[in-house]
Amino acid sequence: MKDIEAWVRPNIKALKPYSSARDEFKGEASVYLDANENSFGSPLEDAYHRYPDPLQKTLKEKISGIKGVPPQNIFLGNGSDEAIDLLFRIFCEPGIDEVIICPPTYGMYEVSANINNVGIGSVPLLPSFDLDVEKILESFTPNTRLLFICSPNNPTANSFHPDDVELLIQKFNGIVVIDEAYINYSRQKSAIRWLTEYDNLVVLQTFSKAWGLAALRLGMAFASEVIISYFNKVKPPYNINIATQELALQALDNIAWVNEHIRQTVILREQLIQQLQQLPFAQKVYPSDANFILVKVTDASGIYHFLVSKGIIVRDRSKVQLCEGCLRITIGTPEENDALINTLKSYTA
Numbered sequence: 103m104k105d106i107e108a109w110v111r112p113n114i115k116a117l118k119p120y121s122s123a124r125d126e127f128k129g130e131a132s133v134y135l136d137a138n139e140n141s142f143g144s145p146l147e148d149a150y151h152r153y154p155d156p157l158q159k160t161l162k163e164k165i166s167g168i169k170g171v172p173p174q175n176i177f178l179g180n181g182s183d184e185a186i187d188l189l190f191r192i193f194c195e196p197g198i199d200e201v202i203i204c205p206p207t208y209g210m211y212e213v214s215a216n217i218n219n220v221g222i223g224s225v226p227l228l229p230s231f232d233l234d235v236e237k238i239l240e241s242f243t244p245n246t247r248l249l250f251i252c253s254p255n256n257p258t259a260n261s262f263h264p265d266d267v268e269l270l271i272q273k274f275n276g277i278v279v280i281d282e283a284y285i286n287y288s289r290q291k292s293a294i295r296w297l298t299e300y301d302n303l304v305v306l307q308t309f310s311k312a313w314g315l316a317a318l319r320l321g322m323a324f325a326s327e328v329i330i331s332y333f334n335k336v337k338p339p340y341n342i343n344i345a346t347q348e349l350a351l352q353a354l355d356n357i358a359w360v361n362e363h364i365r366q367t368v369i370l371r372e373q374l375i376q377q378l379q380q381l382p383f384a385q386k387v388y389p390s391d392a393n394f395i396l397v398k399v400t401d402a403s404g405i406y407h408f409l410v411s412k413g414i415i416v417r418d419r420s421k422v423q424l425c426e427g428c429l430r431i432t433i434g435t436p437e438e439n440d441a442l443i444n445t446l447k448s449y450t451a
């Protein structure tokens with residue numbers, strides 16, 4: 103067990119959190135005059151005039167049943183991005199502490215670090231897109247508080263070796279954040295299985311990808327109770343609105359839809375990889391553990407703009423370190439993938 107408390111910023115440790123009306127009275131009553139809500143209701147048909155449950159108890163219980171993680175080990179955020187920002191605010195003293203990221207990877211880790219004025223130690227992936235475990239271990243300083251590992255990684259689409267990841271969790275005197283936004287599409291098991299063993303582990307998942315609810319902004323963090331208690335202390339009191347809580351509950355009742363579309367996406371992904379490989383300008387199609395494909399082409403910018411002119415938008419990642427000349431393509435519906443491939447077949451440099 104590691105001394106998590108020792109890495110918490112002193113002002114956060116000392117913080118007296120905001121106490122909301124819903125925190126101070128938790129029972130059932132017939133007249134609520136404690137929160138300055140509109141007692142007459144709202145102009146909408148549905149009743150949105152009451153503040154939502156600050157700790158989203160019902161929703162967490164349902165997620166708990168599906169993920170096999172107790173509710174007290176779950177934090178829900180306004181997207182994973184809120185969880186990422188809170189990790190900086192809990193653990194990183196601006197101007198003093200540091201984090202390690204492994205580019206090419208998700209851009210928000212760096213942006214969040216910059217917003218919070220926290221230094222970044224950058225340890226690029228190996229050309230094979232594997233973690234450079236040795237360099238990461240060498241880069242730890244006494245002020246390194248967070249290590250971000252995105253697996254499956256965006257934009258490279260691969261998952262990292264579980265042995266590499268577990269070793270880093272064991273060796274690092276700080277918080278290891280494993281971002282599993284794409285875990286549902288992966289051949290690998292979730293790092294959730296390590297939560298009972300390591301209290302310095304935070305696993306991020308999201309409703310934005312396989313759950314198809316990017317518009318709702320709902321992210322999950324799974325971690326030890328100490329870490330979750332600090333998330334709850336620092337978060338805005340009503341960070342998940344009631345419409346999101348209700349719609350997420352409905353979605354969780356239809357897990358069959360989610361599983362069926364994960365299955366289809368994986369089949370379509372392997373088809374699309376085959377089809378992309380046959381294009382004359384495709385130099386390398388990388389294997390994918392996610393719902394997108396990274397492909398190295400002869401003329402990324404030309405192909406990107408050609409696709410735009412035909413109404414098809416992909417992501418140009420050609421300026422990104424280790425992804426030179428690469429496009430990132432999300433798996434579409436069968437019709438969308440056909441349109442993409444047919445359009446690409448008509449491309450001439």
Ligand SMILES: *Cc1c(COP(=O)(O)O)cnc(C)c1O
Nearest residue numbers: 181182183208256283308310321
């Ligand atoms: C899409 C994505 C997310 C999702 O972020 P939300 O704020 O939950 O929508 C998180 N991490 C990575 C690596 C992603 O690609």
